[in-house]
Amino acid sequence: xxxxxxxxxxxxxxxxxxxxxxxxxxxxxxxxxxxxxxxxxxxxxxxxxxxxxxxxxxxxxxxxxxxxxxxxxxxxxxxxxxxxxxxxxxxxxxxxxxxxxxxxxxxxxxxx
Amino acid sequence: xxxxxxxxxxxxxxxxxxxxxxxxxxxxxxxxxxxxxxxxxxxxxxxxxxxxxxxxxxxxxxxxxxxxxxxxxxxxxxxxxxxxxxxxxxxxxxxxxxxxxxxxxxxxxxx
Numbered sequence: 001x002x003x004x005x006x007x008x009x010x011x012x013x014x015x016x017x018x019x020x021x022x023x024x025x026x027x028x029x030x031x032x033x034x035x036x037x038x039x040x041x042x043x044x045x046x047x048x049x050x051x052x053x054x055x056x057x058x059x060x061x062x063x064x065x066x067x068x069x070x071x072x073x074x075x076x077x078x079x080x081x082x083x084x085x086x087x088x089x090x091x092x093x094x095x096x097x098x099x100x101x102x103x104x105x106x107x108x109x110x111x112x
Numbered sequence: 113x114x115x116x117x118x119x120x121x122x123x124x125x126x127x128x129x130x131x132x133x134x135x136x137x138x139x140x141x142x143x144x145x146x147x148x149x150x151x152x153x154x155x156x157x158x159x160x161x162x163x164x165x166x167x168x169x170x171x172x173x174x175x176x177x178x179x180x181x182x183x184x185x186x187x188x189x190x191x192x193x194x195x196x197x198x199x200x201x202x203x204x205x206x207x208x209x210x211x212x213x214x215x216x217x218x219x220x221x222x223x
Contacts, residue, residue, distance in 0.1 A: 031209065043200065043213045055209045090154060097209035100145060103155040 002027065004093050004104035012110045018079040021107045025072050025093030032074040033101060034066060035090040043090075049074055050097050078109075086111045114139045116203050118214035126222055128190050133217045135184040135201035142179045143204035145211065146186055148197045155200065159186075191221045 005024045013019050025032050034046040045058040049068035066076040072093075078085055088108050092101035115138040125131055135144070146158040159168040161177035161184060168175050172195065174187045184201055198218045202211040 033210075042215050045210055045213075048209045050209070058210075092155075098204065099143065100157055100160050101211060102157065103147075105154045 004091060004102055006089075006091050006104040006107050008107060009105060010108045010110075012112060013081050014112055015081055015083060017081050018077060019081060019109060020075055020077045021089055021091075021109075023074045023076075023091030023093075023104055025074070025091075026102055029093035029095050029102070030072050031094045031097030032068055032072065033092045033094075033097075034074070034076050035092065036060075037088040037090060037106075038086075046076065046089075048097055055097065081111045083111050085109065114141075114203065114205060114212045116201060116212050116214040118199075118201055118217050120217060121215055122218045122220075124220045124222065125191055127192055130190065131188050133186040133188075133199055133219075135186070135214055137182050137184075137203045137212070139182075140179070141182075141203045141205070142177075144177050144184045145202045145204070146175050146184070147200045147202065149200065149216070150197050158199075188219075193221050193223055195219065196221045 007022045031050045033048040036044045046060055047057045047066050048055050052068045063079045068074045088106045090106045091104045094101045117136045119134050142163055144161045147155040148158050149155045159175040164179040166177045172189045177184045198216045200216045201214045205212055
């Protein structure tokens with residue numbers, strides 16, 4: 001099976017812009033979780049989607065949003081980018097949202 | 113609130129030595145995961161521990177779970193440089209589809 005894929009892998013944006021990141025889960029996995037990883041805050045949970053429904057959301061401002069499509073692919077969007085949004089954004093998939101998660105390679109976002 | 117604490121957060125050791133990383137969590141859970149992350153890379157699943165007393169081994173790494181003590185350990189035997197990485201433990205919150213993560217242990221193994 002192919003692994004979790006994320007696009008783009010690297011992104012440079014300017015403050016105030018918005019960005020959309022994409023994640024394709026492992027075939028058959030219906031749950032997709034998103035994480036933000038920074039040196040200062042570590043690994044922080046953003047949200048989890050299952051069958052196009054957001055089931056859980058972390059403690060992030062409303063500028064961070066996501067969605068999941070019927071084929072389980074997911075996107076996350078960050079609007080009005082701030083310098084502090086610079087991070088590695090990781091997507092993980094699992095069969096049902098419980099249990100072991102499989103991570104994609106991540107998208108490195110730099111906001112200047 | 114579920115908290116997951118790892119210690120130490122940083123560990124520098126010599127090749128050939130043994131050491132243990134500890135992962136404590138604050139509420140009942142019987143599923144715990146260990147992941148490895150190399151610098152600039154994503155997370156790789158190492159072990160899945162699904163019950164009290166579970167023990168898994170892969171090469172020089174061995175993980176165990178004591179749900180009564182709310183403690184998991186990752187033991188490194190005769191460390192080699194290739195094991196240098198950051199190791200994370202994560203605990204399964206059954207009720208809200210979210211893994212709770214430790215802060216990670218950065219392991220540096222010197223030749």
